[in-house]
Amino acid sequence: MASNTETILVHEGQHFNSTAAVTAPIFQTSTYIADSDPAEYIKAATEAKHPYFYHRHGNPTNSQVAAVVAKLEKTEDALVFATGMAAISAAILAIVKSGDHIVAQLAHYSGTAIFFKEFLADYGITVTAVDQTDTAAFARAIQANTKLIYIETPSNPNLNITDLKAVGELARQRGILSMVDNTFASPINQTPRDFGIDVIVHSATKYLGGHSDLTAGIVCGSKDYITKVWKRSVALGASLAPMDSWLLLRGLKTLNLRVKQINTNALQLAEFLDQHPKIKSVSYPGLSNHPQHELAARQMKGFSGMICIEVDGQDEEQAFKNAQSLINNLNIFINAASLGGVESLIVHPASMWGGHHTKAQKEISGITMGMLRISVGIEHATDLVDDLDQALRKLG
Numbered sequence: 432m433a434s435n436t437e438t439i440l441v442h443e444g445q446h447f448n449s450t451a452a453v454t455a456p457i458f459q460t461s462t463y464i465a466d467s468d469p470a471e472y473i474k475a476a477t478e479a480k481h482p483y484f485y486h487r488h489g490n491p492t493n494s495q496v497a498a499v500v501a502k503l504e505k506t507e508d509a510l511v512f513a514t515g516m517a518a519i520s521a522a523i524l525a526i527v528k529s530g531d532h533i534v535a536q537l538a539h540y541s542g543t544a545i546f547f548k549e550f551l552a553d554y555g556i557t558v559t560a561v562d563q564t565d566t567a568a569f570a571r572a573i574q575a576n577t578k579l580i581y582i583e584t585p586s587n588p589n590l591n592i593t594d595l596k597a598v599g600e601l602a603r604q605r606g607i608l609s610m611v612d613n614t615f616a617s618p619i620n621q622t623p624r625d626f627g628i629d630v631i632v633h634s635a636t637k638y639l640g641g642h643s644d645l646t647a648g649i650v651c652g653s654k655d656y657i658t659k660v661w662k663r664s665v666a667l668g669a670s671l672a673p674m675d676s677w678l679l680l681r682g683l684k685t686l687n688l689r690v691k692q693i694n695t696n697a698l699q700l701a702e703f704l705d706q707h708p709k710i711k712s713v714s715y716p717g718l719s720n721h722p723q724h725e726l727a728a729r730q731m732k733g734f735s736g737m738i739c740i741e742v743d744g745q746d747e748e749q750a751f752k753n754a755q756s757l758i759n760n761l762n763i764f765i766n767a768a769s770l771g772g773v774e775s776l777i778v779h780p781a782s783m784w785g786g787h788h789t790k791a792q793k794e795i796s797g798i799t800m801g802m803l804r805i806s807v808g809i810e811h812a813t814d815l816v817d818d819l820d821q822a823l824r825k826l827g
C-alpha cells in the first residue's frame with residue numbers, strides 16, 4: 432500500500448471490508464456467528480481486536496479506521512474508542528497503577544486535567560504538572576516511580592508548544608513511556624513518532640471526524656502496548672459504535688484537504704486579528720511573534736486551525752463583556768464547544784470550563800476573562816475576516 436498521506440486516507444485498511452462494496456458497509460451488529468470449529472472460536476474470543484466476535488472486542492470498520500490512523504501516525508497499531516476521553520483514560524490506565532507517578536503539563540484539555548486531578552488521585556496515582564514551555568522542567572519532575580510523561584501540543588486553549596524531540600529523548604533515556612495528545616495538530620500537521628514519542632492519542636471527535644457529527648477517540652502505539660490498551664478497553668467498555676465508526680472513516684477521507692484549507696484560513700485570520708486595535712493579543716503558532724514559533728516550525732508541517740485571542744478592556748469585567756459582545760455580534764462563527772469541524776466555532780473558555788475549574792486552576796492554565804478560542808473552518812477566508820471585522824467594529 433502507498434505511503435503518501437492522500438492515498439493512505441482513501442485506501443488504507445481496505446482489506447477489513449470483506450464485501451464487494453467499494454465503501455465499507457456499516458456492520459450494525461452486536462455479535463457475530465461463531466466458527467463451527469471450537470478452536471477457531473476460542474481464538475476469536477481471546478485475540479485482541481478480533482473484528483468478528485462481539486462488538487466490545489472489535490468491529491471491521493473500527494479496525495479499518497484504526498489502520499488508517501496508525502499508518503498516518505507511523506505506529507504499528509491503533510485502537511478506537513467512543514470518545515477522546517475514553518481513549519485517553521484507557522491509554523493511561525494501561526500504563527500506571529497505584530503508587531506510580533506521571534509527569535504532565537500545567538495546561539491540558541480540561542477533561543484530561545480533571546482525570547489527573549480528581550480521578551487518578553483516588554487510585555493512588557500522583558501527577559506533577561510542569562510548564563510545558565520550560566523543557567528542563569520535565570526532567571526535574573521525574574521521580575523513581577515515574578511511569579509516564581504525558582504532553583499536549585499545541586495545548587488547549589493557549590496554544591503553547593511542547594518540545595517533542597526533547598521529551599521523546601528524555602523519556603527514552605529514563606525508560607519512561609511518552610504520550611502526546613495530538614488532537615489540535617492532527618497527523619497532517621504533526622507526526623510525533625518522528626520525534627521519538629511512543630504513544631499518540633486523539634479526540635477523533637475533532638479534526639479526524641471533521642464534521643461535528645460524532646464523538647470518537649483513538650490511541651496509536653506499538654502492537655504490544657495496544658494489546659494492553661485493548662484489555663483495558665474491553666473491561667471499561669467504551670467501544671466506538673458502528674455508525675460513528677463509519678462516519679469517522681468517511682470523514683478521514685478528506686482530512687488532508689480540510690486541514691490544508693483550515694491551515695491557510697487560520698493564518699489569514701490570525702494575521703488580521705494580530706493587527707486589530709481591539710484585540711490585545713493573538714496566540715497562533717504560525718505567527719512569527721508566537722514566543723515558540725521556531726519550535727513550532729521545527730516540529731509542525733502546518734499550524735492548524737486553533738487561534739486563541741484576548742479581547743481588550745480596561746479591566747477583567749470589561750474584557751469579559753467585550754468578549755461576549757464579540758461572540759454575539761458574529762454571524763458566521765458559531766458559539767459552541769468543540770473544534771476541528773468544517774464550520775468555524777468560537778467559545779469563551781472561562782465560561783465553558785467555569786464550572787469545572789477553580790479560579791486558581793484557570794490562572795494556572797492561563798485562562799483569562801477576555802480570552803476567546805477560535806476553531807477555524809473551511810469557509811472562504813474573506814467571509815471569515817469580514818465577519819470578525821464587522822463584529823469588532825460594533826464593540827464600544
Ligand SMILES: *Cc1c(COP(=O)(O)O)cnc(C)c1O
Nearest residue numbers: 514515516540587614634636647
Ligand atoms: C476534545 C478534546 C479531548 C476529549 O475528547 P472527547 O472526544 O470530547 O472525549 C481531548 N483532548 C483534546 C485536546 C480535546 O480537544
